[in-house]
Amino acid sequence: MIISLTQDSRKYARIVFDVIRIFLPQLHWQQLVGENNTDNNLFIRVDNSEVVIGFCTGPSIVEDLESSDENEVKRTIKLAVYRLFTEVLMYKASPWGILTGIRPTKIVHRFWEQDLTKEKITEILQGRYLLASEKAKKLIQITQLQRKYLLNSEEAKKLVSIYISIPFCPTRCSYCSFPAFSTGPNEVENYLQYLLKEIKGVGEAIKRSDIKIQTIYVGGGTPTTLNLKQLKILLNGIKESFFSQDTIEYTFEAGRPDTIDEEKLTLLLNYNVNRISINPQTMWAKTLQKIGRNHSPQDILEKFNMARNIGFKNINMDLIIGLPDEGLQNIKYTLGKIGYLKPENLTLHALAIKRTAKLKGQTEPYLDNQLDKMFAFTEDWCKDNGYLPYYLYRQKQILGNQENIGYSLGEQPCIYNIQMIEERQTIWGLGVGAGSKIVDTRDWTLINTYNPKDLIIYCQRIDEIIKTKVDKILGLG
Template sequence: MSTIWLDGLAIEHRKTLEDIVRLFFPTAEVKHGQPQQDDQLTSEREEDEPAGWLKMWEEEACGYIAIEAEFSLVGYRGYRVVAHQRETLTAPNQSDAANQRKRVIRLCVLKTLTQATGKLPGPWGILTGIRPTKVVHRLIDEGYSAEDILEIMTEDYAVSPAKARLLYEIARRQRPFLLTPAQAERLVSVYIGIPFCPTRCLYCSFPGYPLARHRAWVEPFVTTLLKEIQVIGEVLHTYDYAVQSIYLGGGTPTSLDIGQLGQLLEKINHYLFSSATKEITVEGGRPETLSNEKLSLLKGMGVNRLSINPQTMRDETLQTIGRAHSAEDIVQAVERARRVGFSTLNMDIIIGLPGETVADVQQTMKQIMKLAPENLTVHTMAIKRASRLKEELVAWKLPTEEEVGRMLEVTKTVAAEMELVPYYLYRQKRILANLENVGYAFPSHECLYNIQVMEERQTIVGLGAGAGSKWVSPADWTLINTYNPKDPNDYIKRINELLDKKKDMLHGLRRKPTH
């Protein structure tokens, strides 16, 4: 493993620069300061992996800031400068000068390391965060034209032209669904986290406790969750909030037995549902949890969007990743859901799964096309820190970056053939080939919750184990994130404390003026 040293201005901005450095050197150890002789960074062996030394400085004068970066390789018999870059920020907007300076610093480092290594790691430039569409929404808010936005994304953020167009297309499609400040003062959405699954998948880092080992936890968890729904529902009513969308995720919510699921949906309908509620989604990811009885219950209790998630339609891969079902089980679950009357189905797939090829993804998409879901979510495999895959990475053969890129193109092509359009996008750390996750929808079947949670212009109240809340201030679209404990037992023990915190947050938001 190599070492990358950050020096000068780079130390001051180390938090924002480390993710740029890791685009080029994903396994490097990042240190701060100057490499010294006694650090043994020089080597007498030419085959040793070199270290890197990134130095940065700035020059500020009337009306502009110049940022410079120099990258040296430190290794066999000393060091040598291999790249130098200078970027200038002219007449920065004083209200946003800090963010503009940060952007230029990141851009300078990206260009320096591209020059040094001869490669550009992926199409996303300096946008290493989860929500790149937020940048485009801000530019639209500020009145920029489509042409200007595409130029800014490619020149100022180093995003590829194709990804810049994709971001703009998605942002324009989302605009009718975004709330005005006045709407955001009273409309919230609710996420409900159910942390139990039939089995734990190889790649998963979400709260998901296998039922075989944790069945005794389910009943006390459900009892506590019912209390949280009731109390928060009453508080929302007191402060005149209405719930626009409700999303049951996890975990696998449909791993609850039919009695528990019925109790949960009754409580939701009584305390959260109103005439303002446009959407209730349930993650029924595992087909073995979707009996005719459960599907009828979901439909009868107002659920109007259901996810049935194959991840792949290749049986060998399903076995490898720990799914206790076959591709045929998925087909049958979709047929059952259609017979019950579900008119909006989502299906998730993952590209980059261990052992899969481009041909496997083509076959998966061919089968999904026959099932004709109204929503399709394409995830690019991410090596998540808390997953079993991360712990056992050396044992698995993952596709190359070039193969993953071709897989993503296959999904894009088939989605277009299905008349599905991209409507939301997000990215993750340690995602293969530095790519993205894209949600597609048949027009008029877009998932409201997915748009709101990604663009962060609506308060999301998180209930249940591992659920995150986003407390959004409509005055300036700033937000505070809070989280329920992932462990169901901690959640149960701390429920009164968690309820008090949510009451305080809702009260505080209600008192903040939007003007």
């Protein structure tokens, strides 16, 4: 079904697009705002007391407007579009209602800060945003756990986090859309030189400005793709520039078991890394082959036990729900295996295939009818095994309109993940493709900036990249 907006209504296109895509995920922006002569021309009329939305030659919906406040107008337009699709066109309702954003928890934190009760927040989420009760409950549970980790404005002026990008992987997973490069020895060494320059430059500015670093997160890619010598150089650079007694969490992704061994893990521990991630994605050998990962389920078990024996007390494992040909039995099997290991953190992703992934265009038939059951089972399993959800985000192109959830065994959440999703702390992102979030603590507004995704351009522009960050840290730019 192709829908386009009438000329007069296109000023609302941004607001309606995300809601329509809940029901018509294939709809393109250009179709909505282009000069299409379809039978489905949609009009939107907003006046002082109501929003009317409908097809020029068909049914329409009227929604009362409670105030002329900009956010309220937006919400009412979304509500009207949503009702047009669910009540008139009879599309299936979304459990997320009209909340289409990536970070639905942020809106709930705003309600807590207005001193609303849990009951009132639930009522708003279900009544005004049309969330299914289980999603409203989940948001309340997660935000309640997060409250104590969010910084107040005074703390947020002094405490930041650091993200460092290592964009190399041994092979490329078929669902991956990150800028992950394969490792030629020269490429890595060359990249490290430039990255260390950025680490040093930003580190010096942070020291001069008396800012403390709360958490460090080294991600990728797969940072443990680096060999021992390269790893040591990187860890040294981070130690000299960023790590201090104030750093309470230091995560190093060791996602692919085929990239870690005893020496590397010991080195990480000796450099104060206190959280690592070993990611099975699934414990089905056939699926691992299918998605291009060069390791077996046995490798995961061995490397996990190795990390435990060496002394890692906080290990995260990532799993993906909705991998090719996987159904309820597979996820039960995977969780059964993981359950024995008792990782402190478990991050459950719903498969999201982006434009640049090899799997793009092949996702629809994957046991779609079992998705809801798989998610329901996972949730129950986590609850029964003592895992608490502590952060949540949604993605575009996510399978089944679901979400990604981080769980922790008891209350030991990854603080970086909370800060990164809730956007209440400045995060400086270093390395190719890394994003920085600069928070204005007066009103919690945010500036997002990104390093170039292209390795060559990153290296060419390194001085300018460092200068921009240093100026911002020192309040000069």
